[in-house]
Amino acid sequence: MIEYRTLKIALLGGGTVGSQVARLLLENGAELSSRSGARIELAGIAVRDLDKPRDAALPRELFTTDAEQLILGADIVVELMGGIEPARELIVKALNSGADVVTGNKQLLAVHGPELFDLAGQVGAQLYYEAAVGGAIPIIRPLRDSLAGDSVTRILGIVNGTTNFVLDRMDVDGDELGEALAVATELGYAEADPTADIGGYDAAAKAALLAGLAFHTNVPLESVYREGIEDITKEQVDLAREMGYVVKLLAICERIADPATGEAAVSARVHPALVPRRHPLAAVHGAHNAVFVQAEAAGDLMFYGAGAGGVQTASAVLGDVVSAARRHVAGGPGVAESTHADLPVLPVSAAVTRYHVTLHVADQPGVLAEIARLFAENGASIETVVQSVAGPAGAADGQSPTATLVIGTHAALEASLAATVEALRASAAVTSIAHVLRIEGA
Numbered sequence: 001m002i003e004y005r006t007l008k009i010a011l012l013g014g015g016t017v018g019s020q021v022a023r024l025l026l027e028n029g030a031e032l033s034s035r036s037g038a039r040i041e042l043a044g045i046a047v048r049d050l051d052k053p054r055d056a057a058l059p060r061e062l063f064t065t066d067a068e069q070l071i072l073g074a075d076i077v078v079e080l081m082g083g084i085e086p087a088r089e090l091i092v093k094a095l096n097s098g099a100d101v102v103t104g105n106k107q108l109l110a111v112h113g114p115e116l117f118d119l120a121g122q123v124g125a126q127l128y129y130e131a132a133v134g135g136a137i138p139i140i141r142p143l144r145d146s147l148a149g150d151s152v153t154r155i156l157g158i159v160n161g162t163t164n165f166v167l168d169r170m171d172v173d174g175d176e177l178g179e180a181l182a183v184a185t186e187l188g189y190a191e192a193d194p195t196a197d198i199g200g201y202d203a204a205a206k207a208a209l210l211a212g213l214a215f216h217t218n219v220p221l222e223s224v225y226r227e228g229i230e231d232i233t234k235e236q237v238d239l240a241r242e243m244g245y246v247v248k249l250l251a252i253c254e255r256i257a258d259p260a261t262g263e264a265a266v267s268a269r270v271h272p273a274l275v276p277r278r279h280p281l282a283a284v285h286g287a288h289n290a291v292f293v294q295a296e297a298a299g300d301l302m303f304y305g306a307g308a309g310g311v312q313t314a315s316a317v318l319g320d321v322v323s324a325a326r327r328h329v330a331g332g333p334g335v336a337e338s339t340h341a342d343l344p345v346l347p348v349s350a351a352v353t354r355y356h357v358t359l360h361v362a363d364q365p366g367v368l369a370e371i372a373r374l375f376a377e378n379g380a381s382i383e384t385v386v387q388s389v390a391g392p393a394g395a396a397d398g399q400s401p402t403a404t405l406v407i408g409t410h411a412a413l414e415a416s417l418a419a420t421v422e423a424l425r426a427s428a429a430v431t432s433i434a435h436v437l438r439i440e441g442a
């Protein structure tokens, strides 16, 4: 019989993910121990409210409200509380006490990651965070380890399960945004405050982590351009379908050349985008996530799976627990984060993208020529023009008829495309601009 040493796990948080981590640690403890080479023992679960019903049947005596006491003497601290404080302070205490830390807290890492990774390096501990991006999908370890010998050039990711679920319901089931969000919240995909999902904040935190890892640099959260899906309407989703696209909230991380200097730089942005139905990301349904990675030698790779949900995310957390336990058994310092490049993160205006603009225009001679002139003057080139439907029966003044135009552009600098939209807005030929969406993956 092998004599394993015992590693104590302190679990901070017993909510959607934490309760499933606790259940699986208790149910599969023997198996996880044999994979780790150490006996893994759940020492306790810190929560706020001891009387709250839990998603899994867990022994009452494991629960405590004293998180600080729980981490004393723990070998591995698993933080699944979410939010910045007290999670940050507890992780600092855990690292200083020599424990390894496993977290799913992208919000915390996107803001305080550099100082926490520095601290882990100084004290010779490890900070694991596979659950923080793409839930169950292995994406942190592939970027950090498997692709460490390659050069990643671009990442296009559906990294928020709630918004993908909502947009998919709007596309497939014809739901309104609010109806679909209520179901996503009920299913446990949404953050405690769902504006973090709908507003793109959760995806922006994940984009910061992905871009930093992929390009070996530090990408501060505030440098990630962000738009959410709160203004996406069923009409836009329906029009996208008619035109052969699907609306997705994308995290886009690119290594680009600074248009002003030609120097290497990074672009990281989150916004809704039209994705052609033939692109692999268009087939990502429900709360699933997918991260499409382009690397110089490997070419195109796609990582796909459950991006949210308690038990699915628990899989990623337990993988990290086993890694941490193996490191304890093997000894020695872990792998430090590789952030040597120090690349500037450019504003969205420096990104190259394509626009899809839906306009109501006066249906008169010369209007198309005027619109084409505004695009050309601002350095944007039109690729397609479709007069999709007859416009409102007359302009607001009831005098001239209007038509609806859907214009697709060639790739251009975001700054040129945004300037074109401003010029269209100011033009007398344009009655109103119905929608502007970027096209990605075409």
Ligand SMILES: NC(=O)C1=CN([C@@H]2O[C@H](COP(=O)(O)OP(=O)(O)OC[C@H]3O[C@@H](n4cnc5c(N)ncnc54)[C@H](OP(=O)(O)O)[C@@H]3O)[C@@H](O)[C@H]2O)C=CC1
Pocket: 012, 013, 014, 015, 016, 017, 018, 046, 047, 048, 049, 050, 052, 065, 067, 079, 080, 081, 082, 083, 085, 086, 104, 105, 106, 107, 131, 132, 135, 188, 189, 190, 191, 192, 307, 308, 309, 310, 313
């Ligand atoms: N849900 C998901 O699908 C995914 C979540 N994540 C991340 O995992 C983390 C946890 O998410 P999730 O499980 O959904 O969150 P929940 O809100 O469901 O759970 C949070 C848990 O932390 C406890 N908690 C919060 N604050 C404190 C505190 N100050 N002291 C003690 N306990 C506290 C809560 O206690 P109590 O129960 O008593 O209120 C609760 O048990 C977050 O960082 C989230 O972003 C990552 C990937 C997917």
Ligand SMILES: N[C@@H](CC=O)C(=O)O
Pocket: 132, 134, 135, 159, 160, 161, 162, 163, 189, 190, 191, 197, 202, 307, 308, 309
């Ligand atoms: N709320 C998040 C959960 C995982 O990070 C999501 O919807 O993806």
Ligand code: NA
Pocket: 130, 131, 132, 133, 134, 135, 136, 137, 138, 139, 140, 316
């Ligand atoms: Na993951």
